Amino acid sequence: MKHFTLEHAPQDALAHERIAVIGYGNLGRAFALNLRDAGVPRLVVGNIDDDYRVAACADGMTVRSIADAVRGSDLAVLLLPDEVLPEVFPVEIGPHLRAGASVVFASGYNLAYGLTNPGKALDILMLAPRMGGETLRERFVQQKGFNAFISVEQDVTGKAWTRLLGLAHAVGALRNGCFELSARQEADLDLFIEQTLGAVIGFAVMNAFAVGVENGLPPEALALEMYMSGEMETVWRGFRTTGFRESATVHGPTAMYGGLMRTMQFFGTGLADRFQDIFKEIQAGQFAEMFQAEREAGYPTLRKAAQMNAYLDVIADAEAKLRRLRSEG
Ligand code: NDP
DSSP states (O other), rough: OEEEGGGOOOOOOOTTTEEEEEOOOOHHHHHHHHHHHOOOSEEEEEEEEEHHHHHHTTTTOOOOEEEEHHHHEEEEEEOSSSTTTTHHIIIIIISOTTTOOOEEESSHHHHHHTTTTOSSSSEEEEEEEOHHHHHHHHHTTTTTTEEEEEEEEEEESOOOHEEEEEEEHHHTHHHHEEOOOOOOHHHHHHHHHHIIIIIIHHHHHHHHHHHHHTTOHHHHHIIIIITTTHHHHHHHHHHTTTTTHHHHHHHHHHHHHHHHHHHHHHHHHHHHHHHHHHHHHHHHHHHHHHHHHHTTTTTTTHHHGGGSSSHHHHHHHHHHHHHHHHHHH
């Protein structure tokens, strides 16, 4: 993968560009604050009339309607929820952008599955951070930066890379390194890991909790063991700092033997085949279709999620008790 760092930052790339940050949610606010603090001179926020707009005004941003913010901008950074963009883009964004402007997506989702088509007159860029807005902002303030996948999907102006790297620099992504990845690959990767690794971790926590409680273990002890003590975080830190293979050796023979033996048993359950099926469904756009239908129906599955596991309330109680005990201690 091509890697971009501070040495690839173009000089004054955004000095004369008007940047519209569309959406002031999790990522929108962090991006706008970072751009402001990086000294980007012509910054405007586009948002509907809601609490996020109030927040943007309170932060001292120049706030306009989405269409007004987009009109006359050189770069429109689209920070609306992925599944919302297909409705908003053709009405509030696309028609108001002038030819030769750049649209920047923060994930590959809309481009990969053909949900939003910006047409042939715009630069199409992707700057997809690998973390959420709050951490991204915190790391910018600490001058640490964050990783992102970037790509130029269409360059009609000849300035697409300069604009993209200028933007990546201003929001802080070049400080920690950007990697080139196509929108298609970013979307497949993001969804694949969320729906395999993410799903398995969530499933394991809920089921270990349920089985542990049913067998008489105190809920607080289970929460402490699984994540409240912070021990599990050291496992992931070990993957990052020492390496996945090496870090496995620091947990002692009991944990190694037990973990390895059970992992081998899980291999026999068809989990790896299920991962293959999931990748194929994502790549074929089936997941995106399902998710857009979920939005159109008013998110019935997401609303039901809280009732998915009867133990979620027990888990929340155990966490609250632990927090109280710790603050009293
Ligand atoms: P949020 O849900 O936090 O914020 C979205 C913004 O869009 C809010 O201002 C929201 O206002 C507005 N919005 C929602 N619906 C509409 C609508 N129908 N019309 C107009 N405005 C609307 O989104 P995120 O910041 O989480 O995500 C933005 C992008 O960043 C996505 O592409 C996502 O994939 C990407 N991303 C997000 C990361 C994260 O951790 N959050 C990490 C990396 C990338 P309101 O709700 O009041 O309508």
